[in-house]
Amino acid sequence: MNLYDLIFYLFAAITIVSAVIVVNAKNIVYAAFSLMFTFFGVAGLYVLLGADFIAIVQVMVYIGGILVLLLFGVMLTHKITSVDIKTGTVQLIPALIIIGIFAAVLVGLMYSTHWATKPAEIPVTTTKSLGNLLVTEYVLIFELLGILLLVAMIGAATIARRDGEK
Amino acid sequence: MESIGLNHFLVVSAILFSLGIYAVVTRKNAIMVLMGIELILNSANINFVAFSRYGNSGLGGQITALFVIILAAAEAAIALAIVLNLYKTFAHVNIDEIDKLNS
Numbered sequence: 001m002n003l004y005d006l007i008f009y010l011f012a013a014i015t016i017v018s019a020v021i022v023v024n025a026k027n028i029v030y031a032a033f034s035l036m037f038t039f040f041g042v043a044g045l046y047v048l049l050g051a052d053f054i055a056i057v058q059v060m061v062y063i064g065g066i067l068v069l070l071l072f073g074v075m076l077t078h079k080i081t082s083v084d085i086k087t088g089t090v091q092l093i094p095a096l097i098i099i100g101i102f103a104a105v106l107v108g109l110m111y112s113t114h115w116a117t118k119p120a121e122i123p124v125t126t127t128k129s130l131g132n133l134l135v136t137e138y139v140l141i142f143e144l145l146g147i148l149l150l151v152a153m154i155g156a157a158t159i160a161r162r163d164g165e166k
Numbered sequence: 167m168e169s170i171g172l173n174h175f176l177v178v179s180a181i182l183f184s185l186g187i188y189a190v191v192t193r194k195n196a197i198m199v200l201m202g203i204e205l206i207l208n209s210a211n212i213n214f215v216a217f218s219r220y221g222n223s224g225l226g227g228q229i230t231a232l233f234v235i236i237l238a239a240a241e242a243a244i245a246l247a248i249v250l251n252l253y254k255t256f257a258h259v260n261i262d263e264i265d266k267l268n269s
Contacts, residue, residue: 008170012178019182019205023189028197035201038182042208045175049219051228054211054235061235066204066242073197073246077253088194090262095192103184110176117172118222129225130232138229145236152240159247162254 015041
């Protein structure tokens with residue numbers, strides 16, 4: 001077992017253990033902070049896969065943006081003065097059984113399939129190639145995503161606005 | 167013990183996906199459902215990047231992962247706005263008790 005394997009198991013353990021805490025935590029704030037460790041673990045997996053730019057974007061967008069948004073959501077939809085930042089569950093037993101079977105089948109399938117792998121020549125830094133691809137081959141999707149982000153921003157501001165504020 | 171290959175990353179992603187589905191179907195709070203969706207998107211992203219690394223298909227997988235991250239950001243913003251509106255209307259965000267489209 002070399003260092004690469006060891007680091008992979010470390011990041012995989014961080015990701016999965018904190019994800020289990022996310023789905024089981026009674027307190028939403030604990031779940032949100034545990035989600036941060038899941039995102040960090042996934043970023044580590046990206047680094048191990050040679051995707052350095054994606055890992056940085058993961059840390060910046062998910063941890064710096066989406067997680068802060070989620071925490072804002074938690075704080076704005078619960079009364080801070082009451083200690084009751086808890087969340088219930090529904091249909092626990094049937095969900096456990098079905099998701100357990102589903103996960104077992106999926107993991108078994110993923111593990112036992114002999115994927116035709118062909119290790120690619122990944123460049124040391126992917127940022128330059130990704131940037132070139134974004135403005136050449138994928139430029140239409142890039143522009144569309146820019147428009148989508150603008151529409152999402154306007155839409156979110158419109159939906160969250162109080163009535164009567166024109 | 168065999169060395170780390172594509173299968174190991176896919177197994178991690180499969181476990182993450184199942185946990186996300188579990189959070190979506192069992193939690194009452196709308197924000198917890200959102201967290202489950204984020205877990206599912208992350209597991210899909212691991213798959214994209216892993217197949218891009220081991221499939222020798224260029225950087226297309228990484229580009230797709232980038233697009234998924236952008237879409238997740240837009241989705242989180244819109245969903246949080248909807249959740250805030252729900253809280254304004256119902257004074258709670260338990261999605262199993264919200265049964266009116268027009269209040």
